[in-house]
Amino acid sequence: MPIAYSPVGSALTRPQLPGLLASAITVSETPADGKGLGQALAERRQGALAWGQRWADLRTAAASGFSFVETCGLAYGPKLLQDTLAGTAKPAAWENAGLNLGANTSESDHRPRLPQTSTDPVAAAGMAKGILGAMGMTQDLAPLVMLAGHGSQTANNPHAAGLDCGACGGQTGEVNARALADLLNTPAVRAEAAKLGLVIPATTHFLPALHNTTTDEVRLFDTDAVPPSLHGALAKLRSALQAGSQRARAERAPALGLSHLVNDAPALERSLQQRANDWAQVRPEWGLANCAAFVVAPRARTKGMNLAGRSFLHDYDWRQDEGFGVLTLIMTAPMVVTNWINLQYHASVLDNQRYGSGNKLLHNVVGGRLGVFEGNGGDLRIGLPMQSLHDGKKLRHTPLRLSVFIEAPQGAIDAVIEQHAVVRDLVGNGWLHLFRLDGDHPSVQRRTAQGWHVVVGPPGA
Numbered sequence: 001m002p003i004a005y006s007p008v009g010s011a012l013t014r015p016q017l018p019g020l021l022a023s024a025i026t027v028s029e030t031p032a033d034g035k036g037l038g039q040a041l042a043e044r045r046q047g048a049l050a051w052g053q054r055w056a057d058l059r060t061a062a063a064s065g066f067s068f069v070e071t072c073g074l075a076y077g078p079k080l081l082q083d084t085l086a087g088t089a090k091p092a093a094w095e096n097a098g099l100n101l102g103a104n105t106s107e108s109d110h111r112p113r114l115p116q117t118s119t120d121p122v123a124a125a126g127m128a129k130g131i132l133g134a135m136g137m138t139q140d141l142a143p144l145v146m147l148a149g150h151g152s153q154t155a156n157n158p159h160a161a162g163l164d165c166g167a168c169g170g171q172t173g174e175v176n177a178r179a180l181a182d183l184l185n186t187p188a189v190r191a192e193a194a195k196l197g198l199v200i201p202a203t204t205h206f207l208p209a210l211h212n213t214t215t216d217e218v219r220l221f222d223t224d225a226v227p228p229s230l231h232g233a234l235a236k237l238r239s240a241l242q243a244g245s246q247r248a249r250a251e252r253a254p255a256l257g258l259s260h261l262v263n264d265a266p267a268l269e270r271s272l273q274q275r276a277n278d279w280a281q282v283r284p285e286w287g288l289a290n291c292a293a294f295v296v297a298p299r300a301r302t303k304g305m306n307l308a309g310r311s312f313l314h315d316y317d318w319r320q321d322e323g324f325g326v327l328t329l330i331m332t333a334p335m336v337v338t339n340w341i342n343l344q345y346h347a348s349v350l351d352n353q354r355y356g357s358g359n360k361l362l363h364n365v366v367g368g369r370l371g372v373f374e375g376n377g378g379d380l381r382i383g384l385p386m387q388s389l390h391d392g393k394k395l396r397h398t399p400l401r402l403s404v405f406i407e408a409p410q411g412a413i414d415a416v417i418e419q420h421a422v423v424r425d426l427v428g429n430g431w432l433h434l435f436r437l438d439g440d441h442p443s444v445q446r447r448t449a450q451g452w453h454v455v456v457g458p459p460g461a
Helices: 037-060 067-084 121-134 174-184 187-195 228-256 265-277 322-332 334-350 410-419 421-428
Strands: 003-005 025-029 144-151 205-212 217-220 293-297 311-315 363-366 371-374 403-407 433-437 444-448 451-456
Touching: 003 174, 121 174, 121 187, 121 322, 144 174, 144 228, 174 187, 174 205, 205 228, 217 228, 228 265, 293 334, 311 334, 322 334, 322 403, 322 410, 322 421, 334 421, 410 421, 410 433, 410 444, 421 444
Parallel strands: 003 025, 144 205, 293 311, 293 403, 403 433
Antiparallel strands: 205 217, 363 371, 433 444, 444 451
């Protein structure tokens, strides 16, 4: 979504979209029922943040560099002990300051909303059509549709943004999912969308969610807004998500050294929660290590295949893409970003001294958010630490350049390459490997600077 997020009561505005794009809209929490909860939230958050800032200024001032530790150091003892002991309490996020407004306050009273939803339903409808069109969700919508963003959960981790959502600018996808669901559930927006050819049934409700990739928990938001007629579907969804989370945790357990807990679902869940909240844990999750491919095709092409968590997937049907606008968007944004991710891992493995960030245990954060030193000085380190690439015994990432598989007509792919220099450079200079899948025949073609070459031909070829 082309949005930035400005938490109510804060002067901060942060982008919630890839670095390739610029935000056009700013979203913020807006009270749903006019109870003045927005003002109450703003006052609580401002008070909490102001106190936190005064304490941080005192702690980091040059004049108190030594005296602060001598006078207040012991006061940190209980907190250090609490953080060191195994627990499941999530690390506090500053943007959650002030959200505890009382037991009678629902989630929806402070969910992020797009201002266009109420002031300009025509523009909001155009956005809705573009977003659902890019996901191929323009027909046969279920009564209950879950829109899930993703994010991670770690403590004391300067590289936390690398485990969060790249499509959300290194933030979690909570704001995006909640704002989009609110937009799509707005009757005025649906009415305008119908004029554009996007018909959203009146019986369909969009439910936002967030996938925690560290614990494989899926949290549902704004469930109080789900119509009573869909409460049964909501219960089934919760049950399915719980079962899916358990299977995903069991599948990831061996890579985290937790094979002995595969058959003990509660113990495995507790262990992953403890890893997420352990300030000394250098490998809370493996992130996108060992990424190797990006598949742009109908989900049926890969359904049932074990891709081992190594492939980015984009459900795409070129037959529904009139003018190939969606294909252009995919090849100029998601394909470029997945290549960035792949090359970051690739370079960090091949030459960690120059393109990685060395030993995570020795990192010192510089300037709050500027970067990290390895040790006491030297150059700012870039790329990934060895702990994100190596498990102590072997590398967890195979340095392969990204293979992109697209099911679309050859002419359409060539047109995008011809019209966009960034795509032409990636393909022509071999920074990624581009393949074309033929949906009608079992054949695969590869595109290089010299043109197309058959890699796998039809039977008899």
